[in-house]
Amino acid sequence: MKYREFPEKSYSLSFALKYAFNILNLLFLILKVGNPPSSPDSITISSTMSSSIPMSTSSTSTSISTSSTSSTTATPGPHCNITLCREVISRYIARNWAYDTINFGECINCSRANYPSFPSDWFNRWYIQDFYIYGSSSDCAGNPYIGDLTFCQTACLKDITCVGFSRAKNALDTNSTVECYLKNNLTVSQIFNDTNWHTVVFNSTT
Secondary structure, three states: OOOOOOHHHHHHHHHHHHHHHHHHHHHHHHHOOOOOOHHHHHHHHHHHHHHHHHHHHHHHHHHHHHHHHHOOOOOOOOOOHHHHHHHHHHHHOOOOOOHHHHHHHOOOOOOOOOOOOOOHHHHHEEEOEEEOOOOOOEOOOOOOOOOOOOHHHHHHHHHHOOOOOEEEOOOOOOOOOOEEEEEOOOOOEEEEEEEEEEEEEEOOOO
C-alpha cells in the first residue's frame, strides 16, 4: 500500500512567510505611531487623573470666588439716648421729684439711676481739653460753681445747656474749694495751653 506524502516543505515556507508578514506589519505600526500602545491599566489611570484635575480646579476657583464676594455687615446694637435721658432726669431733679429711670422711655438702654443721681457710667464720659474758654458769652447760669470734680460734673449734667466746664488745671479732683465755670459753647474764645486752666468736656454722642 502507498501512503500519501504531505508537502511539509511548502507548508513550512508558507507559515514562515505569514509570520514575517505579521512582524513587518507590527514594525510598520510602531514606526508610524512613534510609541508603543499603552497598556489598559495605564490608560485607565491617565483617564482618571485627567478627569479629576478639572473638578478639583473648578471647586477651588468656586470657593475663592465665593469668599471674595462675601462680606459681613455689622448691625449696631441698641444705644442710650443720653440727651433725652439727661433732659428728663434734669427736670425731675429741678422739681425735687423722686424717680427711677427704668420708668422713663427716654432712658431705654441707659444704665439705671435713681433720684437725685445720673447713671454712674456717665461719669466715665468726661475728657479733658487743653484750652480755656474766657469771657462770659458762653457761660451757663449760676457761675461760678465751687466744689470737687464730681460736684462740677453733676452741676453741668443738671443744666441741659452745659457741654463742659473750665477748672483749674493743677487742682486735685477731690479739692472741694475749686471754682468751675460751666459753659454752653466750647467753640468760641478758646485759649490753648493756658498755664492755669483747662476744660472738662462731656461726651454725649458716642
